[in-house]
Amino acid sequence: MSDRITLADLRQILVESAGEDDLLLGDIEHTPFAELGYDSLALIETAALIKQRFGVQIADDAIAGLATPAEVLDLVNGTLVEAG
Template identity: 45%
Template sequence: MAHIQFTLNDLKRILIEGAGTDEAVDLDGDILDRTFQELGYESLALLETGGRIEREYGIALGDDLLLDGSTPRSLVGAVNDLLNLATEPTR
């Protein structure tokens, strides 16, 4: 099975497709360590984002991963960890 990588650009695309962006938020800026709340994304938008990631990448994210001060860096890392688990060969 091919290794799939989830990138910040993938996350930005999904955020924009699912919830749009606030005019005051520059997703092209340094956003990796800003919380989603600081970026203007509330819990409903984050749950929609998580659902889109799950459907597109075939993984299951916990709701707590998207809430409680999570950042784009933490979400991208968690998605990649799950993708790596899904592509590891079984013994």
């Protein structure tokens, strides 16, 4: 388990969750998930993979409330800091 999730880590998880590789090129940190082609089911799968790899559980309603990759990074890294 890592002590920090990077944008590259999250990008890989997003690709595994929904396979939208082409939409994840470039600076996606502040791009809304809707513009990236990710729906609530893909985000729930993303949360499951984050839990598996980083040990951070994100509730389904919480992940649905996060609009951008930056918000996911902030939540996960904040939780990892608190746990560390």
